[in-house]
Amino acid sequence: MKNKLLLVAFIFIIITACLTPQLQVETPTSTPPLTPLPTNTPVSAETDSLTVCLGQEPNTLYPFGGPNDAARSVLAAIYDGPIDTIGYDYQTVIFTQLPSLENGDAQIVKTPVRAGDQVVDASGKLIALAEGIKVRPAGCRGDDCVITYNGATPLEMDQMVVTFRLRPDLTWSDGTPITSEDSIYAFELASDPAINENPYLIERTQTYEAADEKTLQWWGIAGFIDPAYFTNFWSPSPKHVWSQFPVDQLKTVDVASRFPLGWGPYTVEEWIAGDHITLTKNPYYFRAVDGYPKFDQLSFRFIPDPDMALSELVAGRCDILDPTINLDNHAGLLQEMQTAGEAKAFFVTGMSMEWLGLGIVPASYDNGYEILQDRQDIFADQHTRQGIAYCLDRQSVVNNVLFGLSTVPTTYIPVDHPLYDSNIELIPYDPQVGISLLELAGWRDTDNDPSTPRRAVSVKNVSFNTPLVLNYYTTTATQRRQVVEILETSLAECGIQLNVQYFSQNDLYASGPNGFLFGRKFDMAEYALGVNSIEPPCGWFTTAEIPNKDNLWSGTNLSGFSSDEYDDACLTSQQLLPSEPNYVTLQRRTQNIFSTSLPAIPLYYRLRISATGPDICNFDFDPTANPLWNIESIARGEECGN
Secondary structure, three states: OOOHHHHHHHHHHHOOOOOOOOOOOOOOHHHHOOOOOOOOOOOOOOEEEEEEEOOOOOOOOOOOOOOOHHHHHHHHHHHOOOEEOOOOOOOOOEEEEOOOOOOOOOEEEEEEOOOOOOOEEEOOOEEEOOOOOOOOOOOOHHHHHHHHHOOOOOEEEEEEEEEEEEOOOOOOOOOEEEOOOHHHHHHHHOOOOOOOOOOHHHHHEEEOOOOOOOOEEEOOOOOOOOOOOHOOOOOOOOOHHHHHOHHHOOOOHHHHHOOOOOOOOOOEEEEEOEEEEEEEEEOOOOOOOOOOOOOOOOEEEEEOOHHHHHHHHHHHOOEOOOOOOOHHHHHHHHHHHOOOOOOEEEEEEEEEEEEEEEEOOOOOHHHOOOOOOOOOOOOOHHHHHHHHHHHOOOHHHHHHHHOOOOOOOOOOOOOOOOOOOOOOOOOOOHHHHHHHHHHOOOOOOOOOOOOOOOOOOOOOOOOOEEEEEEEEEEEEOOHHHHHHHHHHHHHHHHOOOOEEEEHHHHHHHHOOHHHHHHHOOOOEEEEEEOOOOOOOOHHHOOOOHOOOOHOOOOOOOOOOOOOEEEEEEEHHHHHOOOOOHHHHHHHHHHHHHHHHHOOOEEEEEEEEEEEOOOOOOOOOOOOOOOOOOHHHOEEHHHHHHH
């Protein structure tokens, strides 16, 4: 996976949605009546109006202002694309075609470089070219042809050039044509240090320029071969309106933060703080000639209480319940409502997973491991980590906490992903195998009492007779308490005892060196990690992603796992194109190394839940897309046949 997406994943997508307390739920034998709650929001029940209920109010509609999940749902109605990710694949929306090497809109060209030039070296790092730097010369696509630059010999390296061709019929919702300059203006906004939007890609961009009014070209830094090059486009911003304001004011001015111009099916008409946002059909929408969108008006209501949201769904005052409404505790009820014909329920999993991190290398080891001063080196032997995995009843968690609506992962890639390696076998709950692996690592039942923890007899770097008692850290969310209860019981079957401690979100996720997760100060830690992308996130577990003082305690490899073999396979795959033979091979090799080494244990794919009224059609709740990615196609009743 590209590092530019890893950084986004780390900063924004470490999932905390499950931190909201949830109550223990049993699936009801019948659907209890839901009493519609009063509302002061005028919502039409006519077929020309659609109402989406959100679990929170958008914090901003300014794309560079850090929009929250609710805002992103609203923005999907204001902007369309520019690229949709559907079914783990990319689909163009506002281009005449998606750039590719095959259609000629992407090219790899030779470019001369000299000492002092910014290049991407053989390890994928952005660096000034100098004597002794290892690089891939032009045409070199693997490690076997890497050279060490001598500082004098002329050198050529590969450079990517990608051309983006905008549809000719794109206009802003005020009727002004969208041009290449609007995308360049967006690039300039994203490059502003105060915004710092996607710095990884911006730093690896040599030039972003207009070829003509509807054509743009992206030139990468020499040596930067990007597997997802066709996404290196900046979504247009309305330069003719926003450029009237200083960049630092755009976060607060209404024309950018509350009523932004777009090119999508709807345009914002009204925002009543704390209650609703009303949008109306955009007459300049490029798909208007095909009868889209289906509704003249679109309303977004803010209903954080899931019970009230379900009541409003039954009453017809919510047509769609957005996944920002926390419906985890109502999965069983939604299934009953669907059976009764009162609603349509949607449950999907995607690139977000619940993880059990193992403190393989705590931060205290960074200056060298000392058996008498540091925490015991309990996870160094991968047999210990594998044994723990066999002793986790993850399927029981899926069945009892998630109503059987999720699955147990084998690696960091969903099973539906095209790069998933189906040959990797799932580690099942098997205490006998787990015990055998623990004994192989040197953990023995010295007192023949299965109710007491095993003790170290011949565990490398662990003092004799150390009990297998592990600190388990997570948040106070009720769902996580339910998970811990199951896992604690199953681990005890193998002689593993937990010392469970619950922390607030702020305490658990506090930055290093003092924070538990990012300070790498834990034995076991349960957390969620996801990425707003469909690129394989092998980089999560590379050495470069270990939080430490040198990178200001930022990174996704919370366990401190480090493997040269894993790093090489992952980082090399990130510098190949999907069409190249070794790309798939290396992506799957990283999965195999992961499944054996277990730097962390994936517990389950996190659920995204949504619901609609029974008469709503064309709501396509895709696991990799914005929940309202096709808002223009959603219809009701008789319109469903059109």
